[in-house]
Amino acid sequence: xxxxxxxxxxxxxxxxxxxxxxxxxxxxxxxxxxxxxxxxxxxxxxxxxxxxxxxxxxxxxxxxxxxxxxxxxxxxxxxxxxxxxxxxxxxxxxxxxxxxxxxxxxxxxxxxxxxxxxxxxxxxxxxxxxxxxxxxxxxxxxxxxxxxxxxxxxxxxxxxxxxxxxxxxxxxxxxxxxxxxxxxxxxxxxxxxxxxxxxxxxxxxxxxxxxxxxxxxxxxxxxxxxxxxxxxxxxxxxxxxxxxxxxxxxxxxxxxxxxxxxxxx
Amino acid sequence: xxxxxxxxxxxxxxxxxxxxxxxxxxxxxxxxxxxxxxxxxxxxxxxxxxxxxxxxxxxxxxxxxxxxxxxxxxxxxxxxxxxxxxxxxxxxxxxxxxxxxxxxxxxxxxxxxxxxxxxxxxxxxxxxxxxxxxxxxxxxxxxxxxxxxxxxxxxxxxxxxxxxxxxxxxxxxxxxxxxxxxxxxxxxxxxxxxxxxxxxxxxxxxxxxxxxxxxxxxxxxxxxxxxxxxxxxxxxxxxxxxxxxxxxxxxxxxxxxxxxxxxxxxxxxxxxxxxxxxxxxxxxxxxxxxx
Numbered sequence: 001x002x003x004x005x006x007x008x009x010x011x012x013x014x015x016x017x018x019x020x021x022x023x024x025x026x027x028x029x030x031x032x033x034x035x036x037x038x039x040x041x042x043x044x045x046x047x048x049x050x051x052x053x054x055x056x057x058x059x060x061x062x063x064x065x066x067x068x069x070x071x072x073x074x075x076x077x078x079x080x081x082x083x084x085x086x087x088x089x090x091x092x093x094x095x096x097x098x099x100x101x102x103x104x105x106x107x108x109x110x111x112x113x114x115x116x117x118x119x120x121x122x123x124x125x126x127x128x129x130x131x132x133x134x135x136x137x138x139x140x141x142x143x144x145x146x147x148x149x150x151x152x153x154x155x156x157x158x159x160x161x162x163x164x165x166x167x168x169x170x171x172x173x174x175x176x177x178x179x180x181x182x183x184x185x186x187x188x189x190x191x192x193x194x195x196x197x198x199x200x201x202x203x204x205x206x207x208x209x210x211x212x213x214x215x216x217x218x219x220x221x222x223x224x225x226x227x228x229x230x231x232x233x234x235x236x237x238x239x240x241x242x243x244x245x246x247x248x249x250x251x252x253x254x255x256x257x258x259x260x261x262x263x264x265x
Numbered sequence: 266x267x268x269x270x271x272x273x274x275x276x277x278x279x280x281x282x283x284x285x286x287x288x289x290x291x292x293x294x295x296x297x298x299x300x301x302x303x304x305x306x307x308x309x310x311x312x313x314x315x316x317x318x319x320x321x322x323x324x325x326x327x328x329x330x331x332x333x334x335x336x337x338x339x340x341x342x343x344x345x346x347x348x349x350x351x352x353x354x355x356x357x358x359x360x361x362x363x364x365x366x367x368x369x370x371x372x373x374x375x376x377x378x379x380x381x382x383x384x385x386x387x388x389x390x391x392x393x394x395x396x397x398x399x400x401x402x403x404x405x406x407x408x409x410x411x412x413x414x415x416x417x418x419x420x421x422x423x424x425x426x427x428x429x430x431x432x433x434x435x436x437x438x439x440x441x442x443x444x445x446x447x448x449x450x451x452x453x454x455x456x457x458x459x460x461x462x463x464x465x466x467x468x469x470x471x472x473x474x475x476x477x478x479x480x481x482x483x484x485x486x487x488x489x490x491x492x493x494x495x496x497x498x499x500x501x502x503x504x505x506x507x508x509x510x511x512x513x514x515x516x517x518x519x520x521x522x523x524x525x526x527x528x529x530x531x532x533x534x535x536x537x538x539x540x541x542x543x544x545x546x547x548x549x550x551x552x553x554x555x556x
Contacts, residue, residue, distance in 0.1 A: 061450075061454065063450060081450070081453040081454050081456070082454075082456050087451070089450070091445070091447040093445055093447055094447045094448070094451055096469070097553060098472070098554075107455075111455055111456075111457065111465070140551065140553060142553025143553070
């Protein structure tokens with residue numbers, strides 16, 4: 001049911017175990033997680049909180065080195081953060097407050113040496129237009145609403161034309177209406193340029209709506225529970241949607257039911 | 266109250282918004298008074314005028330120009346000092362030394378904080394040093410400075426650097442540490458490292474703190490300088506503003522002493538309101554990082 005199958009995998013995550021230290025503990029966030037992202041995928045990391053999905057995304061972003069296993073982008077091992085994997089964060093403060101919207105989008109373009117200053121500006125305006133914020137291009141971020149800020153962050157990520165766009169629950173802090181609109185807009189943008197995106201969420205409906213392929217992770221530590229195909233973008237069959245939703249729900253929460261029932265049995 | 270009245274359904278209400286043209290006012294310029302009272306500079310000037318009136322009234326009531334000269338006498342002495350007594354030259358002498366000390370202090374503070382955020386040992390050193398030296402009044406180092414550097418400008422610059430360095434370092438460092446994790450990650454996502462990371466992300470993100478550190482540093486330096494000049498007087502040539510005050514006190518020319526103090530205050534006000542306020546207005550306030 002996958003809509004677009006490229007050649008070799010763009011991103012290969014093989015047997016990745018992630019551990020990080022807090023002040024008192026060494027925490028294993030994920031244990032031997034493997035998956036492959038193909039070019040043009042809308043790949044979702046889905047799981048309850050504490051399943052290490054955000055940590056996994058940060059490892060792909062290069063902020064964290066795996067203790068075991070490897071993460072390869074286009075066959076090359078990932079070493080540290082870089083503009084070939086642009087991140088969109090959940091927080092609204094991810095835009096640089098001292099730069100206007102246009103400068104925020106243009107800055108990484110010329111700073112990373114991708115293009116000259118003038119070209120960066122033009123490209124920035126083009127992508128700001130794609131997210132319908134042209135009239136705010138000269139504004140500073142503090143004058144924008146949360147949803148608008150997230151759209152700027154998405155425009156900034158897309159303008160860089162990265163190998164893969166990493167999105168860490170970008171709509172989680174938005175209200176339900178805005179969230180729905182943003183999901184549609186993201187899909188519209190995807191149909192436009194067919195970029196590859198790795199998207200973290202804890203919402204099952206969001207995963208089904210946005211994703212083309214969904215990786216389910218179990219909590220404490222995160223391990224692969226299943227890797228499923230989502231529905232086609234043009235699918236409006238409510239029964240099919242509900243069916244997949246229930247299937248994912250069962251897969252994710254079946255353990256929990258057993259756990260709570262165990263003491264009585 | 267019985268059950269039936271309690272459960273009577275409340276009526277549903279529908280409003281009918283009228284078109285905006287039928288309002289009396291949609292947008293109207295403020296009245297002159299509202300407009301004037303909205304200018305902070307003007308309100309503060311009013312405070313100054315109030316203080317001046319209280320000063321003048323009290324001085325006239327006291328009628329003793331040796332203890333408390335009137336505002337008029339003080340301004341007279343100020344003008345006379347500027348015209349004949351070379352007060353401007355003395356002010357300039359003070360400001361010149363101050364600027365040298367301030368610049369050296371800022372440069373050292375910049376070097377130390379950059380070292381502190383790039384290396385952990387740098388941070389440990391900085392935190393220990395600021396904890397040790399920040400509470401130490403600069404003026405307490407003056408006797409030592411006089412032994413080390415002699416009676417001259419070098420000693421003054423030394424104590425000034427001490428007074429600027431720790432205040433600016435402390436604020437800048439805490440500003441850097443307060444930069445949100447998200448912004449740091451964004452910067453590294455752009456592939457920024459080392460110097461360009463500090464300049465493009467950390468400094469603008471911490472600018473509110475850096476500016477407040479610079480303000481505190483300026484005030485510390487200015488007080489330290491005047492105090493140091495009062496203690497050991499003339500350094501080179503004509504001496505500075507502190508020396509002017511000391512000299513005039515010895516001559517019992519109290520209006521001139523007041524004029525000297527007034528000059529200290531005026532320069533402080535000008536630097537605070539003109540330079541730092543303007544800097545803030547065009548940076549952190551414009552970016553919504555400070556109200």
